[in-house]
Each structure stands twice: as C-alpha cells, then as structure tokens.
Amino acid sequence: MLTFTIIFLIFLFILFKLMLIVPMRDVFVIERLGKFRAVLQPGFHFLIPFLDRVAYRHDTRExxxxxxxxxxxxxxxxxxxxxxxxxxxxxxxxxxxxxxxxxxxxxxxxxxxxxxxxxxxxxxxxxxxxxxxxxxxxxxxxxxxxxxxxxxxxxxxxxxxxxSMKVIHTLEKQMEAERSKRAEITLASAEKAAMINLSEGERQEAINLSEGEKQKRINEAKGTAQEISIIAKAKAEGMLMISQSLAKNGGNDAMNMLLKEQFIDQLGAVLDKSQVSVVPTELAKLEGFFEGMDQVSATLQGSKGGKA
Missing domain, CATH: 3.30.479.30 (Band 7 domain)
Structure with a gap:
C-alpha cells in the first residue's frame, strides 16, 4: 500500500511537470537544459519533465x-x-x-x-x-x-x-509686472476710447447745432418772405379797393373826410408829445386848407366827368 501511494504521487508529480497552462495575460519563456526553447502563448502546453522549465514569465498588459x-x-x-x-x-x-x-x-x-x-x-x-x-x-x-x-x-x-523657491518668487514678480502692464494697457485703451467717444459726441453736437441754426434761418427767411408777400398782397388789395371806391359816387368826399380825420389825429398826437406849447401859424389857415382840398377834389372829379 505504501509503495502504491509513492508510485501514485510520483505519477502526479510527473503529470504536473508534463502539463502547463499559460494565463491569458502572460507569456512564458521555456528553457530546455538551460537553453532557450520557445515562448509559450496563453493556453495549454506539454513539457518534457526534468528537461523543460519555465525560465521567465512576462505580463503582456500595458x-x-x-x-x-x-x-x-x-x-x-x-x-x-x-x-x-x-x-x-x-x-x-x-x-x-x-x-x-x-x-x-x-x-x-x-x-x-x-x-x-x-x-x-x-x-x-x-x-x-x-x-x-x-x-x-x-x-x-x-x-x-x-x-x-x-x-x-x-x-x-x-x-x-x-x-526652486527662488525661481518661483521671480516668476511671481514677473507675473505681477505682466498683470500691471496689462492693466495699464487696458486703462489706456479705455481712456483712448472715451476720448474718441467724447470728441465724436462734441462733433455730432456741433453738427446738430449748425443744422439747427441753418434750419432756423431758413424758417425765419421763409417766414419773412411769407410775411412780406402777405403784406404786399394786402396792400395791393387795399389799393385796389380804394381805387374802386374812388370811382364810385361820393368816393372823393369819403376820401377827403378820411384824410382830414387822419391829419387831425396825427397833429393831436404831435402836440401831446411836444414839451413846447406852440400853435403853428398854419393852424389858423386850416379851414382854408380843407377848402382847397375840396376844390382840388372837385376839379379832379370834373376832369374825369369831361373825359367820360
């Protein structure tokens, strides 16, 4: 029984040495009698017991x-x-x-x-x-x-x-100087943009003022021209109406009466504003003046009737 057990164990040992299983992630380097024989890939392999041995195992993963x-x-x-x-x-x-x-x-x-x-x-x-x-x-x-x-x-x-710490300190100073430089550049750019915007605003303001002044003068000129046109038209219509009224019966008498009233009104206004109380010598001949005006009007009327 002991002999059988020993023989069985020897058989298992030889069988163990005979078979070899290579894992998926490895490759085995086989030597036979100390000399390279082969590189076994993953899988089942047979070896010659006591002649072949696994010399190296290598992991093929990264x-x-x-x-x-x-x-x-x-x-x-x-x-x-x-x-x-x-x-x-x-x-x-x-x-x-x-x-x-x-x-x-x-x-x-x-x-x-x-x-x-x-x-x-x-x-x-x-x-x-x-x-x-x-x-x-x-x-x-x-x-x-x-x-x-x-x-x-x-x-x-x-x-x-x-x-090193010295280099880090130097780099920090350099970065601080670079940030200060960028800040100054940014401020200068902002100031430049502000000045440009201000000048553009002043320019646009001057243009708007000049345009407004120009339009104001044009409007005033148009208003003056229109006023002159209206006054001239009114005077023309007034003269036309006066000439038409003079051509009618009694027109001269009405004209004379109107001229007399205006003359008296103007003379009264002059005497009111005058600081010296002087009576003009022509005032005594005022009645004769009006009578002369009547005669002139009668003469003009007669001449018109003769021509007719």
Whole structure:
C-alpha cells in the first residue's frame, strides 16, 4: 500500500511537470537544459519533465512605471524638479528575457536621462508651454533605445515640474509686472476710447447745432418772405379797393373826410408829445386848407366827368 501511494504521487508529480497552462495575460519563456526553447502563448502546453522549465514569465498588459523626481537644468540655467510616468508593453518575451537584465528598471533610468536631456534643450517657459511636445520627444527617444529589449514605450507623461523657491518668487514678480502692464494697457485703451467717444459726441453736437441754426434761418427767411408777400398782397388789395371806391359816387368826399380825420389825429398826437406849447401859424389857415382840398377834389372829379 505504501509503495502504491509513492508510485501514485510520483505519477502526479510527473503529470504536473508534463502539463502547463499559460494565463491569458502572460507569456512564458521555456528553457530546455538551460537553453532557450520557445515562448509559450496563453493556453495549454506539454513539457518534457526534468528537461523543460519555465525560465521567465512576462505580463503582456500595458504597464505603468513611476519615474522618480530628479533635478534638471533648463537651457536658461533654471533648476527644475521633474517627475513623470512611463507606459510600456512587452512585445517580445525572448528579448525582454535575454536582451536586458531588468527592462523595468532600465526603462525608468532611460526615461530619467532622456528627460534631463530634453529639458536641457528648452527654456523654463517652454517646458510649461510645450509639455506635449516634450512628452513626444521623450517617448521617441526611449522607444528608439528600448527596441532591442523587446518592449514598446507607448507614452510618457510629465507629472510635475517644480522650479526652486527662488525661481518661483521671480516668476511671481514677473507675473505681477505682466498683470500691471496689462492693466495699464487696458486703462489706456479705455481712456483712448472715451476720448474718441467724447470728441465724436462734441462733433455730432456741433453738427446738430449748425443744422439747427441753418434750419432756423431758413424758417425765419421763409417766414419773412411769407410775411412780406402777405403784406404786399394786402396792400395791393387795399389799393385796389380804394381805387374802386374812388370811382364810385361820393368816393372823393369819403376820401377827403378820411384824410382830414387822419391829419387831425396825427397833429393831436404831435402836440401831446411836444414839451413846447406852440400853435403853428398854419393852424389858423386850416379851414382854408380843407377848402382847397375840396376844390382840388372837385376839379379832379370834373376832369374825369369831361373825359367820360
């Protein structure tokens, strides 16, 4: 019974050594008698017991490696503390096993040296403004150098860029000066716009005043012309009515009476305003004057009747 148990255990051990299951996410590197035999892909495989062995196991998924913080010097001699992340994937299990001792550590060290080299080509402001280009340059250089290792560098991301405290203080002063400059430019632009608007308003006001004065004069001229026209028309109509009245019977007598009344009224007004009480000598001959006017009117009437 003990012998059977020992034989059964030996059989199970040989069977265990004979069969191999590779998980989906891995590849196994098999050596036979210490020499590379094959790279086994995910699935079920048979091995020769005591001759074949699994020498290396590699994860074929994308791996993320932390790049420690390191000191870098930019092109303008500014000291920076930079760290990042490198993303890579095993593409060839044989090269990843025999091409380099530890591809993870090698990739991290290569990322650090490449990052120092690339940052040394840029100024401080360019490292912040062109971070994407910097990442692409680092990936290109690392991928070129790591090709014999059987890995593929997918991307590199700079996580933090930290200047020294002295540089940060200088940058803060620079930003403050830049903000003050922009504020002064904004105020100057606003003042310029205000002056332009004010001058445009004054110009428009002057134009409006001149237009109003022009329209006022035109209206006054039109009003004066219309007034003169109305007065002239009224005088013409009055003269026409007077001439028509004189042509009628008794027209001359009415005219004489009207002239006498007007003369007396005007003479009374002159005597009221005069400060010297003087009676004109012609006043005594006033009756003779009116009689002379009657005779002149009669003569004019007679001449008109004779012509008729």
């Amino acid at each position: 791996q993320v490696l932390d790049v420690p913080t390191q000191s870098c010097i930019s092109r303008d001699n500014t000291q920076l503390e930079v760290d990042g992340l490198v993303y890579l994937k095993v593409m060839d299990g044989r090269l990843a096993s025999y091409g380099i001792e530890n591809y993870r550590r090698a990739a991290v060290n290569l990322a650090q040296t490449t990052m120092r080299s690339e940052i040394g080509k840029l100024t401080l402001s360019e490292t912040f403004a062109e971070r994407d280009k910097l990442n692409e340059s680092i990936v290109r250089e690392i991928d070129k150098a790591s090709e014999p290792w059987g890995i593929k560098v997918l991307r590199y991301e700079i996580r933090n860029i930290s200047p």
